[in-house]
Amino acid sequence: xxxxxxxxxxxxxxxxxxxxxxxxxxxxxxxxxxxxxxxxxxxxxxxxxxxxxxxxxxxxxxxxxxxxxxxxxxxxxxxxxxxxxxxxxxxxxxxxxxxxxxxxxxxxxxxxxxxxxxxxxxxxxxxxxxxxxxxxxxxxxxxxxxxxxxxxxxxxxxxxxxxxxxxxxxxxxxxxxxxxxxxxx
Amino acid sequence: xxxxxxxxxxxxxxxxxxxxxxxxxxxxxxxxxxxxxxxxxxxxxxxxxxxxxxxxxxxxxxxxxxxxxxxxxxxxxxxxxxxxxxxxxxxxxxxxxxxxxxxxxxxxxxxxxxxxxxxxxxxxxxxxxxxxxxxxxxxxxxxxxxxxxxxxxxxxxxxxxxxxxxxxxxxxxxxxxxxxxxxxx
DNA sequence: GCATAAACGCAAATAATTTGCTTTTGCCAC
DNA sequence: GTGGCAAAAGCAAATTATTTGCGTTTATGC
Numbered sequence: 001x002x003x004x005x006x007x008x009x010x011x012x013x014x015x016x017x018x019x020x021x022x023x024x025x026x027x028x029x030x031x032x033x034x035x036x037x038x039x040x041x042x043x044x045x046x047x048x049x050x051x052x053x054x055x056x057x058x059x060x061x062x063x064x065x066x067x068x069x070x071x072x073x074x075x076x077x078x079x080x081x082x083x084x085x086x087x088x089x090x091x092x093x094x095x096x097x098x099x100x101x102x103x104x105x106x107x108x109x110x111x112x113x114x115x116x117x118x119x120x121x122x123x124x125x126x127x128x129x130x131x132x133x134x135x136x137x138x139x140x141x142x143x144x145x146x147x148x149x150x151x152x153x154x155x156x157x158x159x160x161x162x163x164x165x166x167x168x169x170x171x172x173x174x175x176x177x178x179x180x181x182x183x184x185x
Numbered sequence: 186x187x188x189x190x191x192x193x194x195x196x197x198x199x200x201x202x203x204x205x206x207x208x209x210x211x212x213x214x215x216x217x218x219x220x221x222x223x224x225x226x227x228x229x230x231x232x233x234x235x236x237x238x239x240x241x242x243x244x245x246x247x248x249x250x251x252x253x254x255x256x257x258x259x260x261x262x263x264x265x266x267x268x269x270x271x272x273x274x275x276x277x278x279x280x281x282x283x284x285x286x287x288x289x290x291x292x293x294x295x296x297x298x299x300x301x302x303x304x305x306x307x308x309x310x311x312x313x314x315x316x317x318x319x320x321x322x323x324x325x326x327x328x329x330x331x332x333x334x335x336x337x338x339x340x341x342x343x344x345x346x347x348x349x350x351x352x353x354x355x356x357x358x359x360x361x362x363x364x365x366x367x368x369x370x
Numbered sequence: 371g372c373a374t375a376a377a378c379g380c381a382a383a384t385a386a387t388t389t390g391c392t393t394t395t396g397c398c399a400c
Numbered sequence: 401g402t403g404g405c406a407a408a409a410g411c412a413a414a415t416t417a418t419t420t421g422c423g424t425t426t427a428t429g430c
Binding site: 232233235236239 | 408
Binding site: 011 | 376377378379380381
């Protein structure tokens with residue numbers, strides 16, 4: 001029940017997808033997640049429920065689809081002067097966004113979907129952000145840890161803690177960054 | 186819709202819970218997860234659907250309840266002679282179990298539930314296993330990293346990779362263990 | 371333009387969920 | 401033990417969600 005990727009910009013399919021996504025975002029903003037249903041979304045989006053069922057299969061897939069969209073980074077990591085500072089700033093903001101109520105729900109939505117496709121995409125976004133920081137650092141002549149090492153030692157602990165009940169604070173995030181940066185050189 | 190913890194061993198509630206759990210395990214073993222429904226579980230367990238709805242709320246909560254039960258470690262970590270060897274053996278088995286099809290599904294079930302309660306419990310099980318290994322190592326006079334360090338640098342990367350589409354192999358797990366053990370002393 | 375296939379709307383049929391009420395069960399005081 | 405009480409389960413009706421068949425619209429290629 002995967003959603004087509006190749007939608008002509010102005011086609012009907014694209015319009016339906018846009019209005020459904022919009023309806024989901026608005027409903028999630030104004031009510032509890034447990035109360036959001038497909039008939040409700042359909043009514044708000046101006047389509048029939050069967051359209052949504054046929055395109056997305058079920059609510060979880062649709063929510064995952066919307067969530068991964070919202071998890072896509074909308075800007076490149078800020079330049080804080082050094083690779084370590086860049087990574088610290090990025091990780092701190094990442095941890096804060098992801099541990100917020102909406103952030104947690106989006107991660108859960110992405111993971112709850114049957115197909116792991118969206119989860120992959122989500123991790124890929126993160127990896128690209130880190131690769132960007134790494135490239136910039138190396139262009140400055142700095143040594144910078146491998147992207148995999150950062151994923152393992154910074155991103156994974158942050159997400160693990162968020163998912164399994166803990167909220168990582170700034171101090172802990174700084175520690176994670178310090179460790180990976182120090183052991184790389 | 187949390188399930189009561191204090192059930193008298195032979196009480197009716199305990200019997201219903203046991204038969205429902207059993208029905209879920211059997212159904213998950215013999216059919217696709219998407220096809221498992223509450224009415225089906227109820228029929229197999231010999232109870233009415235409304236009983237399940239009232240006790241667990243929805244399918245996700247019930248699945249999470251069953252999954253966390255199955256994720257509880259049934260034995261203590263094997264003694265491989267040293268802390269590092271113990272941790273390697275444990276992590277390798279852990280990664281293998283969790284990245285298997287059923288393992289992945291159980292993690293996802295636990296995380297998909299609305300209440301993070303089950304996820305916490307799950308992380309707590311893991312933490313206890315690691316604490317056991319750490320205590321045993323220290324009782325031998327070894328130095329051993331902090332439990333938090335192991336959670337961050339070994340468990341979190343393993344789970345992150347499983348959740349976000351990658352499958353960690355033995356070599357990588359060994360690397361993770363080597364790193365945390367080496368940087369601790 | 372016209373044929374074609376994919377996507378959608380509509381509505382009927384099926385299945386799941388909720389709910390009010392009754393009955394059963396286990397527990398506690400007596 | 402017996403009876404009262406509260407919690408949990410059964411039952412069935414009402415509601416809501418999901419699936420499906422079929423006709424219509426829409427975009428696309430010829």
